[in-house]
Amino acid sequence: MDIINIHSNLYDYTVEFVNDFSGKLMKFDDSTTYIIDKNVYELYKEKFKELDKKKIFFVNAVESEKNMDTVMRIISFFQELGVRKNWSIVCFGGGITQDLTTIASNLFLRNVNWYFFPTTLLSMCDSCIGGKCGINYRHIKNQIGVFYPPKEIFVDTHFLNTLTKDDYINGWGEILKFSLTSDENFYDDLQKEEQYIPCPKIAEYIHRGLFEKKKIIEADEFESDLRRVLNYGHTFGHALEAYTNNRIPHGTAVIWGIDVVNYIAVTENLISEEYYLSIKNLIKNAFITEEIEIAEPNKLFEIIKTDKKVKGNVLSFAMLDKPSHLVVYPMTLDDKLRNLFCQYLEKTHEYYNH
Ligand SMILES: NC(=O)c1ccc[n+]([C@@H]2O[C@H](COP(=O)([O-])OP(=O)(O)OC[C@H]3O[C@@H](n4cnc5c(N)ncnc54)[C@H](O)[C@@H]3O)[C@@H](O)[C@H]2O)c1
Numbered sequence: 001m002d003i004i005n006i007h008s009n010l011y012d013y014t015v016e017f018v019n020d021f022s023g024k025l026m027k028f029d030d031s032t033t034y035i036i037d038k039n040v041y042e043l044y045k046e047k048f049k050e051l052d053k054k055k056i057f058f059v060n061a062v063e064s065e066k067n068m069d070t071v072m073r074i075i076s077f078f079q080e081l082g083v084r085k086n087w088s089i090v091c092f093g094g095g096i097t098q099d100l101t102t103i104a105s106n107l108f109l110r111n112v113n114w115y116f117f118p119t120t121l122l123s124m125c126d127s128c129i130g131g132k133c134g135i136n137y138r139h140i141k142n143q144i145g146v147f148y149p150p151k152e153i154f155v156d157t158h159f160l161n162t163l164t165k166d167d168y169i170n171g172w173g174e175i176l177k178f179s180l181t182s183d184e185n186f187y188d189d190l191q192k193e194e195q196y197i198p199c200p201k202i203a204e205y206i207h208r209g210l211f212e213k214k215k216i217i218e219a220d221e222f223e224s225d226l227r228r229v230l231n232y233g234h235t236f237g238h239a240l241e242a243y244t245n246n247r248i249p250h251g252t253a254v255i256w257g258i259d260v261v262n263y264i265a266v267t268e269n270l271i272s273e274e275y276y277l278s279i280k281n282l283i284k285n286a287f288i289t290e291e292i293e294i295a296e297p298n299k300l301f302e303i304i305k306t307d308k309k310v311k312g313n314v315l316s317f318a319m320l321d322k323p324s325h326l327v328v329y330p331m332t333l334d335d336k337l338r339n340l341f342c343q344y345l346e347k348t349h350e351y352y353n354h
C-alpha cells in the first residue's frame with residue numbers, strides 16, 4: 001500500500017504500511033532508544049531479539065501509568081543512557097505508550113526525533129497522526145500535553161492479531177466516525193462488510209480513516225473549530241465511560257454516543273429518520289449487538305453537564321446535518337434535551353427487543 005504524507009506546521013511526516021516491521025528496525029543505528037509496551041514486547045519477542053534490552057524502556061500500558069511520574073522516569077532513563085539530540089527514539093505500542101513517548105521526546109533536550117510503530121487499531125487508524133498527546137494529572141484525563149508528531153509512522157497490521165475484542169472495537173469507534181464524515185462510499189462499504197472483528201479488509205479501512213483525519217488536521221492542526229468534528233460521538237460516549245466507571249470500552253461508548261447524537265439530529269430535523277435507522281442497523285449488526293441499558297439516565301445526563309466544553313448551560317455537539325457532513329451544533333442542557341435522551345433510551349430499548 002502507498003504512503004500517506006501528512007503536512008504539519010512543524011514538519012511533514014509520513015505513514016507507511018509495512019508487511020513486516022522487523023525489516024524497518026534495520027534503519028535505526030546504535031544511537032537509538034526504544035519505548036515499548038511490555039505486552040507487545042512479550043508477544044512479539046522473537047522479532048525484537050536483535051534489540052539491546054538495555055536500550056528499551058518498558059511501558060505498562062494502563063491509564064494509571066499515563067502520568068508525569070512515568071514521563072520523568074522515561075527522561076531519567078534517557079539521561080542515564082546518554083541519549084543525545086541526534087539520537088532516535090522508537091516507540092511500539094498503543095495510545096498510552098504513544099502519549100508518553102510524545103511528551104518525553106518533546107521535553108528531553110527540547111526535542112529528539114521519534115518514530116512510531118502503532119500496535120493497536122485505535123493508534124493505527126487515528127491517534128498516530130495529528131501529533132497530539134494527553135497525560136493524566138490528578139485523576140483528570142489528558143490534562144497535560146504537547147503537539148509533537150513522530151518523524152515517520154510504520155503500520156504493520158499483523159499486530160492486530162493479538163488484540164482483545166474490546167481493543168479491536170476501540171479502533172472501530174473511530175473508523176465508524178470517519179466513515180460517516182467521509183464520502184458516502186466509505187459508509188456504504190462498511191455496511192456491506194461481512195466480518196468486522198477481526199476484519200480481513202482492516203488495512204484498507206485504516207488507510208481510509210487516516211485519510212479523513214489527515215484532511216481535518218491539515219486544515220486545523222492546533223484544535224480550533226474544524227477539529228472539533230473529531231468529537232463526533234464522544235460527548236455522550238465520554239459520559240457513558242464515566243457513568244460505567246470505564247467498564248464499557250471507549251470504542252463501544254463512542255459508537256453508542258454516535259447513535260444518541262444521531263437521534264437528536266433527527267429530532268432537530270437535521271437528518272432523516274431513515275438515515276438514522278440505517279446507521280443504527282449497522283451499529284446493532286456489527287458493534288453493539290446487545291442493548292446498553294442505562295438504569296439511571298438522569299445520572300448520565302448530569303455527567304454531560306460537567307463536560308469541559310460546556311459554556312453557561314450550552315454544549316456544542318458534533319452532529320450530522322446531512323449524510324457525510326458534520327456541524328458543530330449548540331444545544332441547551334435543559335429538561336427538553338434530558339427528555340429527548342430518555343426518549344432515545346426507550347426507543348432503543350424497543351429497537352433491540354422487538
Ligand atoms: N494522542 C492522541 O491523539 C490520542 C487519541 C486517542 C486516544 N488516545 C489515548 O490512547 C489511549 C488508548 O490507547 P489504545 O486504545 O491505542 O491502547 P492502549 O495503549 O491503552 O493499550 C491497550 C491494551 O492493549 C495492549 N496492546 C497493545 N498492542 C497490543 C497488541 N498488538 N496485541 C495485544 N495487546 C496489545 C496494551 O498492552 C494494553 O493492555 C488512551 O489513553 C487515550 O487517551 C490518544
Ligand SMILES: [Zn+2]
Pocket residue numbers: 173174234250254
Ligand atoms: Zn475516541
